[in-house]
Amino acid sequence: MRDRPFIVLYLLAATAGLFFASFSTFDFVQHLDRQVHSIHCSFVPGLAEPDLASSSGCQVTMMSPYSSLLRKHIWGGLPISLPAMAVFAFLLYRGIDVLGRQGRDRRAAAGFLAIASVIPVAASIVMGYIAMAKLDAACKLCIGIYVASAACLLFSLLAWRSASADEMLTSDAGQHEHQDGNGGLVAGVLQGVAFVVVPVLVYIAVMPNYSGYVGKCGSLTQPKDPYGVMASFGSATRGIPAIEVFDPLCPACKAFEARLEASGLDQKISRKALLFPLDDTCNWMVSSALHPGACTISEAVLCAGGKIDDVVKWAFDHQDAIREAAAKDPQAPARMVTTKFPELESCIGSAEVKSKLNKSLRWAVANHIPVLTPQLYLDGVKLCDEDTDLGLEYTLHRMLQAHAAGTLGKEGRSP
Amino acid sequence: MTSTASRLAMGAACLAFPSILVFSWVASAGERLETAEQTAAAEPQVAVAEAAEEGYCSADLKKILRRVLTSCGLLGSGEVRGCQPVEAKNVATLGGDDFNALFRPLAQRAGIIQFDKDKAELDPGDTNLLNKMFADQRGASYFFVVARSSPEGSVQHNRELSQGRAQAVMSHLRQTFNDPDLDKEVGLLWLGEEFAQLDQEFCQWQRSGLGECSEKELNRSAFVAWIDCRL
Numbered sequence: 001m002r003d004r005p006f007i008v009l010y011l012l013a014a015t016a017g018l019f020f021a022s023f024s025t026f027d028f029v030q031h032l033d034r035q036v037h038s039i040h041c042s043f044v045p046g047l048a049e050p051d052l053a054s055s056s057g058c059q060v061t062m063m064s065p066y067s068s069l070l071r072k073h074i075w076g077g078l079p080i081s082l083p084a085m086a087v088f089a090f091l092l093y094r095g096i097d098v099l100g101r102q103g104r105d106r107r108a109a110a111g112f113l114a115i116a117s118v119i120p121v122a123a124s125i126v127m128g129y130i131a132m133a134k135l136d137a138a139c140k141l142c143i144g145i146y147v148a149s150a151a152c153l154l155f156s157l158l159a160w161r162s163a164s165a166d167e168m169l170t171s172d173a174g175q176h177e178h179q180d181g182n183g184g185l186v187a188g189v190l191q192g193v194a195f196v197v198v199p200v201l202v203y204i205a206v207m208p209n210y211s212g213y214v215g216k217c218g219s220l221t222q223p224k225d226p227y228g229v230m231a232s233f234g235s236a237t238r239g240i241p242a243i244e245v246f247d248p249l250c251p252a253c254k255a256f257e258a259r260l261e262a263s264g265l266d267q268k269i270s271r272k273a274l275l276f277p278l279d280d281t282c283n284w285m286v287s288s289a290l291h292p293g294a295c296t297i298s299e300a301v302l303c304a305g306g307k308i309d310d311v312v313k314w315a316f317d318h319q320d321a322i323r324e325a326a327a328k329d330p331q332a333p334a335r336m337v338t339t340k341f342p343e344l345e346s347c348i349g350s351a352e353v354k355s356k357l358n359k360s361l362r363w364a365v366a367n368h369i370p371v372l373t374p375q376l377y378l379d380g381v382k383l384c385d386e387d388t389d390l391g392l393e394y395t396l397h398r399m400l401q402a403h404a405a406g407t408l409g410k411e412g413r414s415p
Numbered sequence: 416m417t418s419t420a421s422r423l424a425m426g427a428a429c430l431a432f433p434s435i436l437v438f439s440w441v442a443s444a445g446e447r448l449e450t451a452e453q454t455a456a457a458e459p460q461v462a463v464a465e466a467a468e469e470g471y472c473s474a475d476l477k478k479i480l481r482r483v484l485t486s487c488g489l490l491g492s493g494e495v496r497g498c499q500p501v502e503a504k505n506v507a508t509l510g511g512d513d514f515n516a517l518f519r520p521l522a523q524r525a526g527i528i529q530f531d532k533d534k535a536e537l538d539p540g541d542t543n544l545l546n547k548m549f550a551d552q553r554g555a556s557y558f559f560v561v562a563r564s565s566p567e568g569s570v571q572h573n574r575e576l577s578q579g580r581a582q583a584v585m586s587h588l589r590q591t592f593n594d595p596d597l598d599k600e601v602g603l604l605w606l607g608e609e610f611a612q613l614d615q616e617f618c619q620w621q622r623s624g625l626g627e628c629s630e631k632e633l634n635r636s637a638f639v640a641w642i643d644c645r646l
Contacts, residue, residue, distance in 0.1 A: 022436060029437070032444035033451060085433045093429035097422055191426065199433045206438055208445040226595045284467040284554030284643075351550045355592070358552050362596075364464035365554075371462040385461075 003110060003162035004099070010113065010155035011095045017120065017148030018088035020045070024081035024141045028062060032076060032208065034386035043140050060137035063255055063389050065262035066130050071393035072263075075210040080127065082203060083196045084145060087120055090195035091152055094188065098159070103170060105184075107163040112188045113156035119192075120149035210391065214398040217384035219409050220367045220377055227359035230272035231301070233308045240403050242269040245276045245364065245375040248301055248315035249291035249323055253374040256388055257316060263393045268400055269378065273308065275301060275360045276373055281330070282357055285364075285371045291319075293326025293333035295357065296348065300337045302356050303347035314340055381409035465645065467554025471520030472644035479517060481646045484557065484602055511611035518561075518640065522620055524551075525640035527613070528584065529624030532635060533568070535579030537587055544623040548639050549588055555641035558601045560584045563638070565631040566608040574607035581605045584637045608634070 027039040041058035061067060068077025094116060098109040124146040131137055223243065230243065246253040260266045277294030280286050297315050304311040315322065318336070325332035338345045347353055369375060376383040378399050387395035402408040518525065526548040528541045537545065549558065562581035564573035581603040589597060606612075613636070618628035626632070 018433075022433070025437070026440055029440040029444055032441060033447035035447070035451060082433075082437065085436075089429045089433045093426050096425055096429075100418065100422070195430055195433075198430055199437045202434045203437050203441055206441040206445065208448050282553075285462070285464055351546065355550055355552070361464070361554070362552075365466055368463050368465075371464055 002166055003106070003159040006155045006159035006162060007095060007098050007110070010152060010159055011092060013148050013151035013155055014088050014092040014095055017145055017152060018085060018092060020141050020144035020148060021081050021085035021088055024058075024062075024145070025079055025085050027058070027141075028067065028076070028079040028081060028390075029203075031062075031390055034213075034384075034391065041140050043144055045141060045144075057131075057137040057139040058141055060135055060255075061131060061139040061142060063259070064130075064135050064137075065259055065393075066127070066134070068390075072397045073394070074204065074207065075394040076390035077393070078200060078203065080123075081145075082199060084120065084123065086196045086199045087116075087192070088148070088152075090192050091116060091120075093195075094191075095156075098163075104167055107160065107167045108184050110156065110160040110163040112185060114153065114160045115185075116188065116192060117149070117153040117156045120145070121153045124149045210394065211398065213384055213387070214395055215381050215402055215409050217382040219382060220369075220380045222363075222366045223377070223380040225272070225363070227356070227363065229302070229356050229360045229363060230274050231304070231308050232271070233273045233312060234266055234269070234271040235309075237270050239267065239269040240400065241379055242271045243274050243377045243380075244271050245274045245369060245373060245377075247275070247277045247279075247291055247294050247373040248297045248312055249294040249319050250278060250373045251319060252388075254316040254319060256374045256376075256392075257312075259389065259392050260396075263396070265393065265396050265400070273301065273312070274363060275357060276364055277357075278371075278373060282354070283361055285361070289326075291323055292330075293322045296326070296333040297322060297337060298357055298360075299348045299353045300341065300344050302353050302360075303344045304341070307341065311337070311341060311344075379403055379408060465554075466556045467643040468645045469520075469643040476517055477644055477646055480557075480642065480644060483604070484646065514611040515613065515617075518559075518638070521640045521642070524643070525638060526621040527617060527623070527633065528580075528637040528639060529622055529632060530580055530635045530637070532565070533576065534635075535576060535583050537583055538623075540625070541623040542587060542591075544621065545584060545587060545639060546591060548621075548641070549592060552641055553643065555643045556600065556645065557642045558588075559638070559640050559642055560601060560603050561611075561638040562603070562605045563612065563634045563636055564608050565634045566612070567631070570607060570609060574605070574609070577605035577607045580637050584639065613638070 023040045023045040027037070030037045039056075039058050039062060041056045065071070066080075068074075068079045071077035091113065094109065094113055098106060098113060101109050127142060128146055131139060131142060220243070233244075246256075275298040277283055277298040278286050278290040279292060279294035280289050282295035282298075297311075301308055301311050301315070314337075322333050322336060325336060334348050338348065364371075370385070372385065374388060375385070376388070376396075378396070381399065383392075383396060383399065399408055526544045528537065528545055530536070530541070531538075552558075560581050562577040562584070564576045564580070566573070568576075585601060585603060588594075588601060594600070613630065613633045615628070615630060615633075617633055622628065622633075622636075624632060
């Protein structure tokens with residue numbers, strides 16, 4: 001029974017993994033009410049205060065396209081943390097089960113633990129790589145899961161080695177044991193599948209029906225662009241016409257763009273940009289500069305012509321630096337953008353582009369749209385604000401289907 | 416058997432744990448969603464994009480502006496007709512000084528386009544100031560042009576002269592700014608020498624005239640300003 005300490009440590013690691021995965025799932029699930037919630041982003045979730053900051057690693061990770069699967073089919077998708085939670089519950093069960101076994105059964109069960117523990121480790125490696133390489137975000141709950149996964153694998157291997165040594169001392173395992181091992185492996189795999197499938201089915205079965213919200217958040221009353229202030233952007237040019245109301249220095253707009261691109265649905269819509277900087281330098285509808293420098297960068301976008309995608313991407317990539325610089329020196333954004341795009345120098349700040357930006361804002365007034373960004377209007381019908389993050393793929397996919405069927409926005413209400 | 420049964424019970428408990436939690440969380444989110452939908456109408460809505468409404472837009476000011484704009488053809492018909500002195504005087508139901516006092520809060524927003532004596536043509540200095548003022552629309556909905564003439568010559572001549580000055584401003588705006596909303600935004604009043612002459616105080620305002628500022632020179636003018644009020 002020299003493996004007992006390792007099994008106990010294994011159980012602690014599996015419990016920790018279950019704990020972190022449960023908090024992560026809880027954070028995701030509470031967003032199914034389409035509201036904004038604070039989330040746990042701590043190594044001691046439950047003790048530390050939940051976090052509402054959109055920039056926290058956990059928020060970035062949860063709102064990223066990698067946090068769930070099947071997003072086109074399920075509102076928000078199936079959270080990755082749900083199967084993780086199920087797997088840790090399974091590992092916990094199998095760990096407890098080992099304690100009740102003796103001899104070669106114990107060794108085989110410990111061996112199965114080691115094999116099963118490879119699954120969360122493999123998933124952790126993939127998700128950790130995505131977090132570092134693609135999201136540049138450190139999610140503490142996720143790190144907790146990664147560490148718990150690694151600990152499970154380590155202690156299961158140590159337990160298996162100790163159980164093997166114990167068995168060598170007490171008996172001579174033979175062909176009979178090998179056959180038992182195969183049967184146990186199959187049973188264990190089936191158990192593991194059941195542990196994942198049952199909670200997933202429960203999740204899907206209990207989910208609210210979101211189809212009633214699709215295309216029901218109003219439509220534009222004057223979608224035409226009489227002032228010629230909208231500029232085509234995005235890679236698709238032949239899709240369904242869409243107007244995106246955005247602020248180039250708005251973090252939510254940047255995240256929206258990433259989600260839209262990752263979904264692939266950006267290829268099905270032909271977007272026009274309507275600049276709506278949340279900066280009181282040019283926008284009388286806000287009482288302060290929520291995004292300092294946004295007026296200047298919006299002018300740059302309007303000046304960009306064929307380079308609009310380059311300017312928008314540059315602005316998204318440097319949002320924090322631009323906002324910080326603008327807060328100290330209002331002229332800084334112009335210097336920054338003209339350093340990168342010198343050809344825009346004569347245009348930024350000109351009466352023409354200021355008038356154009358003003359007309360953009362007046363288009364918003366004419367349509368009585370909400371003072372927030374981002375907003376997407378598909379052929380004049382609004383994508384609900386509540387569906388711009390987790391529900392984006394599900395809702396936009398259905399809006400595209402409704403558009404194809406000619407039923408989009410037939411029962412809409414004003415925004 | 417006992418061992419198998421206990422294992423099964425333990426397995427069921429471990430399986431039930433995530434399943435029950437998930438059931439509870441998702442069902443709770445569903446209930447909140449339903450509640451939110453029911454109470455959505457009672458909750459404060461997100462601010463909606465609207466034209467500017469500055470602090471000086473008092474109820475009295477808006478009442479007068481609305482009356483002037485309606486009577487002068489801007490509100491309702493969507494066409495610029497303009498107001499003549501008698502009409503302006505009647506609809507404003509104010510004395511000249513009180514009428515001018517309405518515009519005093521616009522000191523930083525208004526410009527006085529000064530014309531040469533007995534002329535209704537804009538020179539480069541005039542167009543520069545006019546372009547600057549008109550380009551700075553911000554959230555304003557209406558651009559007021561209030562043209563006057565100094566009290567030299569006949570009343571009828573001055574009436575026609577101030578009308579010409581108002582029209583000169585409008586023509587320039589039409590030629591310079593390709594604004595499809597121009598006719599819905601610009602309100603013209605021409606007051607001749609008969610009503611609301613500007614006094615010396617307005618010399619401190621932005622003017623296109625560079626020379627001395629006398630009341631006569633001040634009133635050979637078109638007062639232009641965006642009005643940041645929702646009417």
